Amino acid sequence: METRTRSQSCDFSGAQGLTVVTVNVVIAGAGMSGLAAAIAAAEKGARVSVLEKRKTPGGAAAISAGAIWAPTSISRLREYVPEGDPVLQEILVSRLPGDLAWLASHGLMLSAPESVAGLGEGRNMLGGESGRHDRFMRAMADRAARLGVQFCYQAGLREARLSSPGFEIHTDAGATISTGSLILATGGFQGNRRLLTQYLGAERADHLYLRGLAESTGDGLAAALSLGARTAGDMAAFYGHTMPDGEIPAEQLQPVTPYFARYCVLVNLRGRRFVDEAAALLEEVNPQEGCRQPGGRYFLVFDQHIYASYGINQQVTSAIPAIDRLALARKLGVPVYEAETLAKLARQLGVEGVPADRFIHEIETYNEACRSGSGAGLSPSRIRYAIPVEKPPLYAMRCVPGITCTTGGISVDGRGRVLDRGKRPIRGLFAAGADAGGVFGRHYAGFLGWALVSGRLCGDTAAADS
Numbered sequence: 001m002e003t004r005t006r007s008q009s010c011d012f013s014g015a016q017g018l019t020v021v022t023v024n025v026v027i028a029g030a031g032m033s034g035l036a037a038a039i040a041a042a043e044k045g046a047r048v049s050v051l052e053k054r055k056t057p058g059g060a061a062a063i064s065a066g067a068i069w070a071p072t073s074i075s076r077l078r079e080y081v082p083e084g085d086p087v088l089q090e091i092l093v094s095r096l097p098g099d100l101a102w103l104a105s106h107g108l109m110l111s112a113p114e115s116v117a118g119l120g121e122g123r124n125m126l127g128g129e130s131g132r133h134d135r136f137m138r139a140m141a142d143r144a145a146r147l148g149v150q151f152c153y154q155a156g157l158r159e160a161r162l163s164s165p166g167f168e169i170h171t172d173a174g175a176t177i178s179t180g181s182l183i184l185a186t187g188g189f190q191g192n193r194r195l196l197t198q199y200l201g202a203e204r205a206d207h208l209y210l211r212g213l214a215e216s217t218g219d220g221l222a223a224a225l226s227l228g229a230r231t232a233g234d235m236a237a238f239y240g241h242t243m244p245d246g247e248i249p250a251e252q253l254q255p256v257t258p259y260f261a262r263y264c265v266l267v268n269l270r271g272r273r274f275v276d277e278a279a280a281l282l283e284e285v286n287p288q289e290g291c292r293q294p295g296g297r298y299f300l301v302f303d304q305h306i307y308a309s310y311g312i313n314q315q316v317t318s319a320i321p322a323i324d325r326l327a328l329a330r331k332l333g334v335p336v337y338e339a340e341t342l343a344k345l346a347r348q349l350g351v352e353g354v355p356a357d358r359f360i361h362e363i364e365t366y367n368e369a370c371r372s373g374s375g376a377g378l379s380p381s382r383i384r385y386a387i388p389v390e391k392p393p394l395y396a397m398r399c400v401p402g403i404t405c406t407t408g409g410i411s412v413d414g415r416g417r418v419l420d421r422g423k424r425p426i427r428g429l430f431a432a433g434a435d436a437g438g439v440f441g442r443h444y445a446g447f448l449g450w451a452l453v454s455g456r457l458c459g460d461t462a463a464a465d466s
């Protein structure tokens with residue numbers, strides 16, 4: 001294949017329209033899936049260019065908890081995410097342990113395997129901390145660069161057209177690249193209000209708080225659709241968390257996430273519960289119901305016992321350390337109400353427009369059901385972790401529904417190839433990570449694991465096919 005690149009570093013990201021470079025594989029996105037694809041394709045001998053919209057590599061993984069995990073068996077994954085594509089799920093579960101070992105073999109520092117949320121197993125990125133894993137992701141990019149991969153920063157994929165030998169790629173920086181294969185790894189469309197409105201409806205979209213990267217605006221999805229791709233999975237479903245209502249810097253999104261919502265009560269502005277807070281073990285259903293609530297705001301209600309037992313010491317994985325999230329939320333200016341009695345807490349919530357009588361009735365009914373073990377009979381039910389909110393002080397933290405990652409996206413087959421509307425592979429086109437839809441849905445079980453596995457798979461297939 002003809003190659004007109006002059007060096008292994010990107011020498012066309014600043015070009016103004018005239019540069020034409022020919023490579024085997026172009027990857028859009030330098031997050032976990034894009035970097036795994038880059039290393040995999042380069043180690044198989046492909047000439048690879050990575051386009052990244054931001055100034056630096058890492059994507060959402062750089063601000064994540066860094067737990068790369070998946071359920072330990074396909075039956076566990078099917079049980080937890082029955083709506084997901086079983087073919088993709090099988091790939092995730094069967095390949096993850098080997099792919100983690102592969103990552104380690106490239107010099108990336110990972111912890112020993114550990115359990116995650118009682119649902120799966122994974123290994124954590126080492127060398128950083130919760131919300132700060134940019135060093136790990138830079139090391140991944142460095143490894144790819146040492147294998148000859150070119151990186152072009154501030155050079156987003158703008159358009160992909162069919163053209164011999166595969167695609168003609170146009171970047172935001174004005175460069176044109178000719179490539180045999182294109183791997184879409186742009187991280188989903190949670191950063192695109194227009195697409196969220198299209199798929200979730202205006203009201204839900206307006207209520208969402210972005211707990212992820214603003215740059216993930218669905219560019220991979222748009223490129224795939226323009227090339228004839230079909231979508232897969234529930235385009236209105238997403239992974240996210242209930243988030244404190246404040247201005248939260250990117251690196252604090254992870255530490256401030258209240259991972260103990262499943263032990264608490266969520267109450268909307270009308271003073272009513274609206275979801276079984278503990279039905280989804282990773283709490284991902286709560287924001288999906290939260291964004292349907294009036295005003296898109298709701299309250300995380302708990303007491304001193306719940307906070308001391310589960311708020312600070314929650315045990316999802318050691319990647320999420322024990323910290324005082326309540327203090328951090330307060331420091332970030334999040335409204336937190338605190339009172340010695342339910343009646344006083346209800347009076348405070350009155351300033352938010354929550355009807356005091358209704359709120360008191362809701363919490364008392366909930367507490368009674370917890371004490372009598374009849375949570376299943378509540379509406380909505382409460383099937384596990386039913387603990388009365390009664391030990392002062394009592395708290396109500398104002399929250400919003402956070403969206404981290406969309407789970408519907410581009411349809412791919414078991415080799416990572418993008419499928420057209422007739423379910424046939426589009427030659428040379430691949431999608432990985434959150435761009436590849438359908439492995440999860442309303443329920444979710446580890447996006448970093450999926451990004452690693454699907455990214456490596458796409459890199460391997462693209463290199464083999466080029």
Ligand SMILES: Cc1cc2nc3c(=O)[nH]c(=O)nc-3n(C[C@H](O)[C@H](O)[C@H](O)COP(=O)(O)OP(=O)(O)OC[C@H]3O[C@@H](n4cnc5c(N)ncnc54)[C@H](O)[C@@H]3O)c2cc1C
Binds near residue numbers: 032051157212
């Ligand atoms: C606070 C937080 C904590 C998390 N913790 C965990 C965790 O512990 N475990 C877990 O499994 N998951 C976690 N996640 C989710 C996980 O980090 C992401 O879902 C995963 O990293 C997605 O990987 P990706 O490669 O698909 O996309 P991303 O990592 O988002 O990468 C996409 C990249 O594409 C770039 N891009 C976008 N558009 C273009 C374009 N047009 N051209 C070129 N580049 C483009 C973006 O700038 C970005 O760098 C967390 C997420 C957040 C935000």
